[in-house]
Amino acid sequence: MSALTTPSASDLLEPDRERRLYWAMADCWTVVRRGLTHLIRQPANIAWQLGFPIVSVLLFGYVFGSAMTVPGGGDYREFLMPGMFGMTMAFGFMNTAYLVVLDGTKGVIDRFRSMPMAPSAVVTGRGVSDLIGATLDLAVLAAAALVVGWRSDGGPVATAAAFGLLLLLRFALIWIGVLVGLMVPNEEAAGNLFAVAFPFAMISSAFVAPSLMPGWLGTIAAWNPVSSTVTATRELFGNPVATGGTWIEGHAMLMAVVWPLVITAVFLPLAVRRFQRLSR
Amino acid sequence: MTTSRYAVLAEGLRKRYGETRALDGFDLAVPHGMVYGLLGPNGAGKTTAVRILSTLVRPDGGRAEVAGYDVARQPRIVRRRIGLAGQHAAVDEILTGRQNLKMFGRLFHLGAKRAARRADELLEQFDLAEAADKGVKEYSGGMRRRLDLAASMLLAPQVLFMDEPTTGLDPRGRNEVWEAIRSLVAGGTTVLLTTQYLDEADQLAGRIAVMDAGRVIADDSPAALKDTIGGDQIEVIVQDAADIPGARKAIARVSAVEPTADDENRRVHAPVTDRVAALTEVARTLQDGGIAVEDIGLRRPTLDDVFLRLTGARAEARPNRPDTKETATA
Ligand SMILES: Nc1ncnc2c1ncn2[C@@H]1O[C@H](COP(=O)(O)OP(=O)(O)O)[C@@H](O)[C@H]1O
Ligand SMILES: [Mg+2]
Numbered sequence: 001m002s003a004l005t006t007p008s009a010s011d012l013l014e015p016d017r018e019r020r021l022y023w024a025m026a027d028c029w030t031v032v033r034r035g036l037t038h039l040i041r042q043p044a045n046i047a048w049q050l051g052f053p054i055v056s057v058l059l060f061g062y063v064f065g066s067a068m069t070v071p072g073g074g075d076y077r078e079f080l081m082p083g084m085f086g087m088t089m090a091f092g093f094m095n096t097a098y099l100v101v102l103d104g105t106k107g108v109i110d111r112f113r114s115m116p117m118a119p120s121a122v123v124t125g126r127g128v129s130d131l132i133g134a135t136l137d138l139a140v141l142a143a144a145a146l147v148v149g150w151r152s153d154g155g156p157v158a159t160a161a162a163f164g165l166l167l168l169l170r171f172a173l174i175w176i177g178v179l180v181g182l183m184v185p186n187e188e189a190a191g192n193l194f195a196v197a198f199p200f201a202m203i204s205s206a207f208v209a210p211s212l213m214p215g216w217l218g219t220i221a222a223w224n225p226v227s228s229t230v231t232a233t234r235e236l237f238g239n240p241v242a243t244g245g246t247w248i249e250g251h252a253m254l255m256a257v258v259w260p261l262v263i264t265a266v267f268l269p270l271a272v273r274r275f276q277r278l279s280r
Numbered sequence: 281m282t283t284s285r286y287a288v289l290a291e292g293l294r295k296r297y298g299e300t301r302a303l304d305g306f307d308l309a310v311p312h313g314m315v316y317g318l319l320g321p322n323g324a325g326k327t328t329a330v331r332i333l334s335t336l337v338r339p340d341g342g343r344a345e346v347a348g349y350d351v352a353r354q355p356r357i358v359r360r361r362i363g364l365a366g367q368h369a370a371v372d373e374i375l376t377g378r379q380n381l382k383m384f385g386r387l388f389h390l391g392a393k394r395a396a397r398r399a400d401e402l403l404e405q406f407d408l409a410e411a412a413d414k415g416v417k418e419y420s421g422g423m424r425r426r427l428d429l430a431a432s433m434l435l436a437p438q439v440l441f442m443d444e445p446t447t448g449l450d451p452r453g454r455n456e457v458w459e460a461i462r463s464l465v466a467g468g469t470t471v472l473l474t475t476q477y478l479d480e481a482d483q484l485a486g487r488i489a490v491m492d493a494g495r496v497i498a499d500d501s502p503a504a505l506k507d508t509i510g511g512d513q514i515e516v517i518v519q520d521a522a523d524i525p526g527a528r529k530a531i532a533r534v535s536a537v538e539p540t541a542d543d544e545n546r547r548v549h550a551p552v553t554d555r556v557a558a559l560t561e562v563a564r565t566l567q568d569g570g571i572a573v574e575d576i577g578l579r580r581p582t583l584d585d586v587f588l589r590l591t592g593a594r595a596e597a598r599p600n601r602p603d604t605k606e607t608a609t610a
Contacts, residue, residue, distance in 0.1 A: 023389065030386045038374050041415070107370030111431070114334045114364040116356060117387040279338050 024118040031125020032132070039133060046133075049095070050140055053084045060207055061148060071209050074240025081150040082162070082239055083206030086230035088137055089166050090201035093173035093180070094193050096130050100181025101190040113278065123275055127174045134170040138163055153238030162236035165256045169229045172260035175267035182274045205230050211244030222248050225259035232256035284348035287312045287439045287470035288333060292342035295328050295494075302328040304494035306342065310472055310487075312438075315465050317485030317502075318474040319587070325494040326474035327367060330443045333472070334364045347438045363432030363440040363469075367447065369424035370431075371416055377403060377427050378412040384431045395434075402430040406460055422453025429460050433469075440464065442473045446480060458483060478587055490590055498590050506581045508589075513579050514558050515549040519572040524548060527573075530565040534558040540588075546574070551581075 039045070060068065061077045068076045103109045112122045142163075152159045184190050203221045204210075210221040221227055222244070231252035234241045243249035288310035295303040302325045310316040320326050331337040333344055335355040344351045347361040371380045378399050385395025403412045406426040416424060425445060432440060445461070446454040461484055465471055475481050481488050482502050490498040490505070498505060514534065516527045524541050527548040531539040535550035535558070542548070552558040555578050566573055 026389075027387055030383060034372065034375065034383050037379060041374055105368075106373070107366045107368040108372065110331075110336055110366055111364065111370040111384070112387070113336055114359060114362065115384070115387055116359040116389065121387075279336060 020118065024120050024124075027118045027121030028124040028128060030117075031121050032128045035125070035129025036132065038129075039136070046136060046140060050088070050137060050144075052091070053088045053141060054144055056087070056207075057081075057084055057144065057148060068208070069212075070240045071211055071242045071244070072240070074242065077148060078150060079234070079240040079242060080207065081145045082230050082233040082237055083204075084145070085138060085141060085163075085166050085233065086169070086204070086226050087201040087206045088141060089134060089170040089173065089229070090204075090226045091197050092130065092134055092137075092170050093177040094190075094197050095133070096126065096174050096177025097181040097184065097193055098187070098190045099130075100126060100178055101184050101187055104182065105186055109278070119275070123178055123271065126178060127171070130174055130177070131167060131171060134167060138166060150239075152236075154236045158236040158238075162233040165229050165232055165236070168257065168260045169225065172225075172263035172267070175264055175271045179267055179271040179274055182271070182278070200224070201226060205242075205249075209242040209244065210249070211242070218244070222246055225255075225263065228252045228255035228259050284345060286310055286345070288316075288344070288346050288472055290329070290333065290342065290344040293329065293332060293339045293344060294341035295325075295332065295337065295339050301494050303332070303339070303342075306491075306495055308489055308496060308499075310439075310470060312470050313465070313468055314486040315461065315471045315473055315484045317481035317488040318472060318491060319478065319481050319488055320474075320476070320491030322476065324491040326491060327443055328494075329491075330364075330366075330441045330472070330474060334362055334441050335359055336364075360435065361438045363435070363437040365425075365428050365432045365440070365442045365445055367443045369421075369428040371424060371427050373416045376413050376415055377408050377419070377423075380416065380427060381430060381434065385434050388434045390434065398434055402433060405433075405463070406430045407456075420453060421449045422456040425449060425453065425457050426460055429457070429464075433464065436467075437469065439470045439472065442471060444474055444476065446475070446477070454480075490587065492590070498586075505586045508586065512552055512555055513549045513581055514552045514555075514562060515547060515575075515577055515579055516562065516566065516573060517545065517547045517575040519546070519574045521546050523571045526569050526571045527566065530562050530569065530571070533565065534561050552578075 057080065061080050065076050065080075068080075070076055070079045100109075109122060113119060152162070154162065180193065181190070184193070203217065204224040204226040205221060206226060210218040210227065212218070213221055228248070231241060231243060231249060233256075235253065243252070248255060286309045288308060290306055290308040293303045293306040294301070304325075306325065306329055308318075308329070318326050318329065328337070332339050333346055333351060335351050335358050338352055346358050349357045349361070351358050371377075372383070375383065381399035381402055382392075382395050385398050386392060388395075390398055400409075403409045406429060408423060408426060408430065411419060411423060416427065419427065429442075429445070442461070446457050449457065458480075461471060461473070473481075473484060485502060487501055488499070488505060489496045498508075500508075514531060516531060518524060518527050521543060524543060524546060528539045528541055531548055531550050534554075535552050537550050539548050539550035559576070559578055563576060566576070
């Protein structure tokens with residue numbers, strides 16, 4: 001064995017506070033690189049992930065499209081695209097949860113926790129990887145949208161802001177994903193999350209304006225955080241908006257920021273606490 | 281560096297999960313530089329003990345030191361001195377073997393260059409150099425386990441915890457892992473190894489603690505544990521289960537102890553003192569009684585016998601590995 005096999009004195013020291021912050025970031029980056037390597041080694045995964053939104057575009061945009069109306073007028077496909085973006089972000093929390101469950105059942109989280117790395121990096125690394133993945137998802141979806149004729153008329157700043165809001169929603173949902181991933185016992189159970197994610201994404205303004213739904217359902221849909229993000233991005237993209245004139249719909253831009261912040265404020269501490277409780 | 285007489289020291293560890301007392305006064309003292317076997321049936325508390333000692337879980341009571349540091353009060357320091365190979369091969373399936381080791385090396389704060397060099401070293405040491413750039417998905421069970429071991433050896437830890445490292449492996453994979461463990465100990469690592477397989481503890485461990493219901497009920501060298509059982513055993517395997525009572529009777533004539541019958545394997549055995557006389561006598565009685573015998577012989581006591589004696593009926597529910605069945609040899 002070479003000299004490397006005996007750890008140097010500095011390997012055995014406990015880092016001081018300043019070094020800890022450095023290592024928290026360095027370790028996070030190492031975990032993010034792992035996520036990026038996954039993307040590179042399994043490029044087909046993106047296709048699988050985007051299969052549902054792309055099929056939805058074909059189904060709703062073309063098959064049902066002629067039967068769909070946008071209150072206040074406007075092209076349904078123009079209306080639909082921001083909904084697809086929002087739906088993809090909403091489904092994203094399942095990816096986060098699934099990957100956390102996988103690391104849990106395979107013992108990878110335990111390995112990380114038994115190592116001298118910064119414990120926070122397990123969670124922050126997951127979050128940053130998922131945001132990068134979500135950015136890629138949006139890039140591919142936007143390209144697909146351009147192909148079917150969708151355009152943003154909002155100019156570069158508003159367009160960037162719209163994608164920023166979408167990623168903000170995805171960021172908030174990371175914490176729900178981590179929390180759920182730490183609670184769910186195995187991969188099969190994680191698959192069942194679709195039953196929750198589906199109504200969460202669909203009972204929203206993504207496909208149909210809430211004003212066209214039965215009263216109570218429309219209210220739920222309007223107050224769904226996904227709706228606020230989708231409506232705000234429609235405004236920013238200059239796509240048909242079709243709001244029913246309620247307060248929540250009128251303040252979509254505000255709520256597209258407030259909802260993610262509220263979700264983060266509630267679920268980030270819960271996820272962190274759940275992670276710390278793994279040592280119970 | 282702190283020096284301590286023991287690589288692992290546990291005193292009165294307690295851990296409850298609801299009504300279950302997973303650990304109920306667990307004591308252990310593991311000297312430096314040896315393989316220490318922690319043996320016990322399913323649910324005895326082996327995993328819980330390893331998880332506490334490797335800082336993953338906090339105990340409800342008692343205390344433990346690993347490499348001279350308190351696991352509850354100085355977990356970060358302990359983590360720099362231990363390796364953990366848990367019940368699953370905790371490696372990333374999508375990455376290659378090399379990518380796995382480099383990632384874990386970075387997380388051990390080796391720095392990129394040293395992590396890469398260390399990965400090469402370990403891939404060589406654990407005989408994975410050829411498969412280094414293949415995805416772990418393509419690895420066999422034994423290869424995954426060896427990669428897992430390599431990952432837990434990145435910092436050349438003083439103490440390595442291994443929780444059932446060969447469970448689910450075929451005999452070949454098991455031998456590969458055994459070889460890897462032997463070479464680690466030759467390099468000075470202390471290994472605490474849990475297993476349900478007595479042959480494994482017998483093969484690898486210099487000392488064994490037998491666990492049941494959350495505590496250690498016996499603790500000695502494998503040879504000394506076997507001596508507590510007494511001398512040789514005579515063993516008969518009959519062809520027809522209906523002959524088990526007949527075989528019992530035949531063996532009872534030469535043994536001071538009531539013979540034990542294992543119906544499932546049609547096996548009857550009991551300790552004897554005068555080996556050759558007993559064997560001749562039993563063979564003759566069986567032949568006279570017209571009992572068809574599949575095998576007859578004398579054997580040294582195994583840890584199986586120790587285990588049965590110590591844990592009694594509970595151990596009979598323990599899953600047995602088919603390839604470790606004892607065959608009697610004359
Ligand atoms: N996280 C847990 N939650 C509830 N019960 C547990 C947990 N971990 C272990 N136990 C219980 O504690 C006992 C000891 O388990 P364990 O340490 O896994 O034993 P072994 O590894 O020897 O099979 C078992 O009865 C098990 O069901
Ligand atoms: Mg166990």
